[in-house]
Amino acid sequence: MNIVAKRLEELGLRLPKAAAPVANYVACVRSGALLFVSGQLPFGSDGKIAAELTGKLAADSPIEPATAAARQCAINLLAQAQSALGDLDRVARVVRLGGFFAIEGRFERLPQAMNGASDLMADVFGERGRHVRTTVGVAHLPLDALAEVEGLFEIAP
């Protein structure tokens, strides 16, 4: 009962209020057993994107803001899924994450950056958190965010 809620508490993680989409779409759509979640930006619990989680990664950028941005996007995916499902224990599997990072020129540590999101899913869901993913560096993201992560979850019957 409330396994995921307890795990979030152990991790010291409080899910923010699910952010309203910034335009004319919805955060989650369920189709059969699949729950699709819109690309999430690294909004904090104050509803703003911290300045250090905006801009673009470059060759000499530190890894920490990139990882933190991906992690925050993942937290927001969970907030959206929680809001749609009522209870994250209904998640049978994290199926897929799609990670986009804003890059100018080059940034060598994209996989480590995306681990900010992947590690969170593993920490929260354990084996059920093991997902496929695609990570790419893009030219620009909405609201000048450093990262955007979309999610796909399988819901238990």
Next chain:
Amino acid sequence: MNIVAKRLEELGLRLPKAAAPVANYVACVRSGALLFVSGQLPFGSDGKIAAELTGKLAADSPIEPATAAARQCAINLLAQAQSALGDLDRVARVVRLGGFFAIEGRFERLPQAMNGASDLMADVFGERGRHVRTTVGVAHLPLDALAEVEGLFEIAP
């Protein structure tokens, strides 16, 4: 009967002939209840991409061509879905749109640009048109298009 067709008529929208894929793939694949549609470019009904819907968005670009490009991609998604399904009334839900915009440097209004596609789905399908989406700015798109949008639809049993 023909609810969507009537709605398209009310909107003054005539779907173009579904464009043949520009290379070795198909426009639509159905798997179970899901209809996947290839990324669509903003071809007009003359089979060409208008010059103003090509190139790259930049900091000082106007919003109109970006929105128009996304809308045209969405129209082409509908044309493909119509061609695959025979009747758009079979669409139970627009599940997801993935929007890519060609950007040089930065362009602040990506979400508004993508609304060109999202608003069309809402206008045509109403509640069934409410979808999740992911919007990113990329480095370059096929045929120098300003936008490319892929779609995922749920088909009624």
Next chain:
Amino acid sequence: MNIVAKRLEELGLRLPKAAAPVANYVACVRSGALLFVSGQLPFGSDGKIAAELTGKLAADSPIEPATAAARQCAINLLAQAQSALGDLDRVARVVRLGGFFAIEGRFERLPQAMNGASDLMADVFGERGRHVRTTVGVAHLPLDALAEVEGLFEIAP
């Protein structure tokens, strides 16, 4: 029996050992009839990405390395699917490929480049290999790869 294995042999294709994910995620997740495969990089059978399959495409880049990179990513998708399924004859359909190419400035022949992946699926699976796809040019890819391709397969019951 072993139709795909025989076809691979006819094509002179030996699938490499499925590469371990380069970070904290898995290569394949099955959900219902769908097999999702993580974005694959153009690793060769020696476990390395050949120098000519790294870097970025530009206006004057030749097409061959771009096509070869996409093809190698597709081979690695098959290696992952084979590893997950045991037998590629279980693939009922290649549903979707998502192709990302690292581009600096512009590169006119993205669709032809992506055919490196699409043609391989058609060669290996015939009619079952006909898929939808989305092809975009991005700013940077993990390990400086020229291409990354993700896959979605439908598995026979």
